[in-house]
Each structure stands twice: as C-alpha cells, then as structure tokens.
Amino acid sequence: MSEQKNKQLKIIFLSSEGAGHINACVGLAQELAKCGHEIYFFNKPSNIGQFEKLGFKEIILHENAVVDDTDDAKKQVKTDNKDDDDQGKLRETIIKSNLLADLSPYDQLDVFDRHKNKNFFGFSMINDIRKVHEQIRQSLSEQKPDLVIVDYILIPPCIAYGQIPWAYLCSHNPLHLFNSQLLPPITSGLPTDNRSGWADFYDKFRKTYQSSLQYCQNELNKHYQCPEVNKNQFLFLSPHFNIYGYPEQLDYTDIITLPENVVRLDGFCRQQSTTTTDDNDNKTFELPENIKTRLSDTVKLIYFSLGTFGSTNVTLMQKILNELAGCPHQIIVSTGQSHQQLSLSENMYGQSYLPQMSILPLVDLVITHGGNNTVTETMSYGKPMIVMPLFADQHDNAQRIMEKGFGYRINPHRFESNQLIQLIQQIFSDKIMIERCTNAGNLIRKSNSKWKACKKIEKLLNNNKE
Known part of the structure; x- marks a missing residue:
C-alpha cells in the first residue's frame, strides 16, 4: 500500500483518433488514476466531454488554430470553429486507400507507399499535427506534466525533443515495437517458425511503409528544425520508455528478450466500453x-x-x-x-x-x-x-x-x-x-498486470529523474 502513496504524477495522453487507440489509452489512464495520478487528455472541440465523463481532465486543441505571436505576454489561440469529424475523415481515408479490398498482406504494402498512394494517411497526420503543434507546446509549458503518453504513429517534435519525459503507447500488435529480425515482418501475418517469405516482405516493407512513415516524421521534424529519425527504426520510439499491451500467452517473449525500459501489460482493457460515438x-x-x-x-x-x-x-x-x-x-x-x-x-x-x-x-x-x-x-x-x-x-x-x-x-x-x-x-x-x-x-x-505496469512507469520516471 505504501507504494500507492508515492508522489502524485501529472500525466497527459495524446491519442490518435479511432476507438481502438482511444480505448487503449483510456484503459491505462483508468489504472493510473486508481494509483492516485492526475490524468489529462488532449482532445478536439468536436469531442468535448468524452474524457471528462470518465473522470479525466481535458485540454482542448483547436485544429484550425493560428497562434498570434505579437503579444509575447499572452499568446491567444484563434480558431475558425470548424470542427471536423476526425473519425469520419479517418474512415473515409481507409475506404479510399483500398485496405479493405481483397489484397494479400504483401500487396497491401503498396497502400502504405507514399509514392503509390496519394491518400497515404501520414500526409494528413502531418497536417493535423502542424495545426495543433503550437498549442501542444504551450500546454506542456503551462501544465508542466511529469509524463506525456503518446499513441500516435507520428510524434509531435515538441514532445519528442522536449524536456518532459514521454512514452510511446503501442496499441498495435507489439511487432511494431520490437522491430527484431528474429521475428516476422510487421503486418505480414507470416509464421514465427518458418522464415519462408520473410526476406521478400522485409525488403518491400522497408521500401514502402517504413520509408513512407520516416519521410512523414522527418517532414515534421524539418519543419520544426529537429533532427531526422533513425532510418533503421520503423516507429519513432521514446528514449525514456515505451508501453504495449499484449497477453503473455500470445506474446513474442518466447523468442526475444524485452529491454528493461519496455513496459508490458496483458492488455489495456478499459473498465467500461468507451467510444467517441455513442x-x-x-x-x-x-x-x-x-x-x-x-x-x-x-x-x-x-x-x-x-x-x-x-x-x-x-x-x-x-x-x-x-x-x-x-x-x-x-x-x-x-x-x-x-x-x-x-x-x-x-x-x-x-x-x-x-x-x-x-x-x-x-x-x-x-x-x-x-x-x-x-x-x-x-x-x-x-x-x-x-x-x-x-x-x-x-x-x-x-x-x-x-x-x-x-x-x-x-x-x-x-x-x-x-x-x-x-x-x-x-x-x-x-x-x-x-x-x-x-x-x-x-x-x-x-495477473494485475495493469497495476504492475503503473508501478513500473513510476519507477522508470523516478530513475529518469535521478
């Protein structure tokens, strides 16, 4: 019990739009709140209240905001009040992308190629982040959280290169996080005990999905005068620690050993069903x-x-x-x-x-x-x-x-x-x-894995401060 009386942490979540991402963040946030921590969510005006009704605080980001820098004493955010249906936009992008068509995992890689797919989701993510980047930066400066948890494939540079510890929350299959040659290629659906097809898929994956995602992250980084990302890495992972949810019975830890700064739990399972719609x-x-x-x-x-x-x-x-x-x-x-x-x-x-x-x-x-x-x-x-x-x-x-x-x-x-x-x-x-x-x-x-994950997060943050 004494562990649960540690210093209250202020933690801010930034989640991708989509019920799966939001539910994963909510599941972890609920457990962190039970451990006594103060939880905030960045949110859009179109979804005001979706996190408040769960007991969390909200920081509203206005998508079309422009920051007026003329008043250094008090920067005011202006918006045209045009709140897009982000879930609808994402759904439309998925439909247009041909991902729901009868394609093999190998052929689907073309959908994740920015050269072949003009609707590659990374392009819209660049624009979405740029619209709110200054607000995120200002909010972090004002709120001074102890930790930012991000479930977003592109990482806002003000978070990635800021002074506040941050963690990437992987709400996908953990192959996204591991990036290990001992495991099958990400999104391939290939078996772990038969390497037939691995090499060809890895080669195309690097030239399509990995290259396109790195391009989009680097476009953001260059815009905010930050360094380029590691070309050997698929996702832009945190140097502090990273989090994923996958049952031990399914996990790949029978093949690889996790680094000490990876936080694993059996699943983010929220306490009650939560979506952005109903x-x-x-x-x-x-x-x-x-x-x-x-x-x-x-x-x-x-x-x-x-x-x-x-x-x-x-x-x-x-x-x-x-x-x-x-x-x-x-x-x-x-x-x-x-x-x-x-x-x-x-x-x-x-x-x-x-x-x-x-x-x-x-x-x-x-x-x-x-x-x-x-x-x-x-x-x-x-x-x-x-x-x-x-x-x-x-x-x-x-x-x-x-x-x-x-x-x-x-x-x-x-x-x-x-x-x-x-x-x-x-x-x-x-x-x-x-x-x-x-x-x-x-x-x-x-297993109490969510509580154990929260305790490890607290420990890793304390180690980071030391």
Whole structure:
C-alpha cells in the first residue's frame, strides 16, 4: 500500500483518433488514476466531454488554430470553429486507400507507399499535427506534466525533443515495437517458425511503409528544425520508455528478450466500453429475450465484429452474415454505421454500436477482424476466436492466435461455402482449446498486470529523474 502513496504524477495522453487507440489509452489512464495520478487528455472541440465523463481532465486543441505571436505576454489561440469529424475523415481515408479490398498482406504494402498512394494517411497526420503543434507546446509549458503518453504513429517534435519525459503507447500488435529480425515482418501475418517469405516482405516493407512513415516524421521534424529519425527504426520510439499491451500467452517473449525500459501489460482493457460515438456504449448489455431462450448446451452464443472500419465494407459484411445465417448458433452482430444496409437472419441480433466489454463475458466464441483491443479483451475473458484479418497488424494477431492454439485464422474474402461454420463447430468440439482459452483468461484477470505496469512507469520516471 505504501507504494500507492508515492508522489502524485501529472500525466497527459495524446491519442490518435479511432476507438481502438482511444480505448487503449483510456484503459491505462483508468489504472493510473486508481494509483492516485492526475490524468489529462488532449482532445478536439468536436469531442468535448468524452474524457471528462470518465473522470479525466481535458485540454482542448483547436485544429484550425493560428497562434498570434505579437503579444509575447499572452499568446491567444484563434480558431475558425470548424470542427471536423476526425473519425469520419479517418474512415473515409481507409475506404479510399483500398485496405479493405481483397489484397494479400504483401500487396497491401503498396497502400502504405507514399509514392503509390496519394491518400497515404501520414500526409494528413502531418497536417493535423502542424495545426495543433503550437498549442501542444504551450500546454506542456503551462501544465508542466511529469509524463506525456503518446499513441500516435507520428510524434509531435515538441514532445519528442522536449524536456518532459514521454512514452510511446503501442496499441498495435507489439511487432511494431520490437522491430527484431528474429521475428516476422510487421503486418505480414507470416509464421514465427518458418522464415519462408520473410526476406521478400522485409525488403518491400522497408521500401514502402517504413520509408513512407520516416519521410512523414522527418517532414515534421524539418519543419520544426529537429533532427531526422533513425532510418533503421520503423516507429519513432521514446528514449525514456515505451508501453504495449499484449497477453503473455500470445506474446513474442518466447523468442526475444524485452529491454528493461519496455513496459508490458496483458492488455489495456478499459473498465467500461468507451467510444467517441455513442453514450449507449457505457451501458450494460441485456441479452435479447428471443436470443436468450434459444440458447442451450448445444446452441451457443457467438459475437461477430469486423471493427469500426471493416464494418464499412457492406458487401463483405453481408457475405459473412449470409454464411452465418446457416449456423445453428445465436449471433450478436456489431453492424457499425452500415446497419441499415445489412440484412440479419433470425439467429442474429445486431446494433450499430454495442458495449463489447459487457458482451464478451456472455459469449462462447468471438469472430473478429483481429484488432489489438478486441484480441486482448477477448483473451482476458477466455474466449476462443476465429480471426478474419483485413489489414495491418490484424494479420499478425490472426497468425499468433492460430500459432498459440487460441483459435483459427480465415481469409474473410476467400473462404469457401460452409468453411466458417465448420470452423465454428470444430472449436465447440475442441475441449482442449476451450480449456486453454479459459485458463488463459483466468490467469490474465488475476495477473494485475495493469497495476504492475503503473508501478513500473513510476519507477522508470523516478530513475529518469535521478
């Protein structure tokens, strides 16, 4: 108990737009707050209150602000009050980028090539950061936090090269963080025990995704007269420490050894479902009566979600739903914003937004796109998975889940008729897999890994001051 009475720290989070990133930051922020620390979030005017309702303080960044430097005594921020729907912009970028199309992980690297894709997300990130960079710098100067935690692929130079300790929070598969030649290439979905294909993927990855991301970071750095980033590194990592959430049962620590300044936890699992879109996500979930009455020892409950972006591919969603219509089990469907365009069968119940953290304890199986939050949250409740990866680290998560025996991987675009239903039945008949998942969930929930991570963060900050 004496450890929890350490000096209260002031910690500011900067999160990318997108429910996955925000939920990861919120999950860690909740635990840090429980440890007695003061938590702030940088936020946009269009989302005012989303962090306050969770008990955190907000620092509002006006996207189109211009700083008037003529008054040195008091710099005033002016804005044209045009608050963009950032989640909508990101969704539109994903759709335009062709990431949701039927492409192999290798071919998807072209989407992450700034030379081939004029809509490469890094370009808009440069503009977004430049719009708020001076406000971030001023806020850090005024607030004087003890730590800044960033879940953003590009790092604002005022944070990266400032005087305040900062940490990169990796809400992706940790291959993004490790950058080790002992492990498969990032976003490849290649196995860890077979190096066939590694070399070709690594070569293209460096020439496309890695090169393009470094270009964008260096464009920011040059604009603010800061040095270029290390060309051998994919992400711009903190020299202080970095944080990631991934269950020990899935992690790659059976292959590599983590540096001392890496903070690992089993998952960022927030205490209640939080998104940027609907307050209903914070409510508990009541299983519909017509679904509940059909459940039995032989009729199970399945949760299906392709995530915020995957659900925008209506054709793909309907293809999977049509296949699941022939399933003898009951299915809860997260339909996303395309709810009105989808047709659900009698064995299904669906809503645009569902409180995932309330649903997971109720189900017997999860069919997912393999986003990092969904994977870690599902693991924490001990449920097997069928992963239908669409892009990026979803391929890596799908492969790791299959390798470690917690589920199966299937191509969402190319599965054959009845293949998905056969996998479902195979899992429900696999008592060893179900027991493995249950045991893993019990261990994760008992591990207290978030609290341990907070204690390590406190220790690393103290060491940094010394």
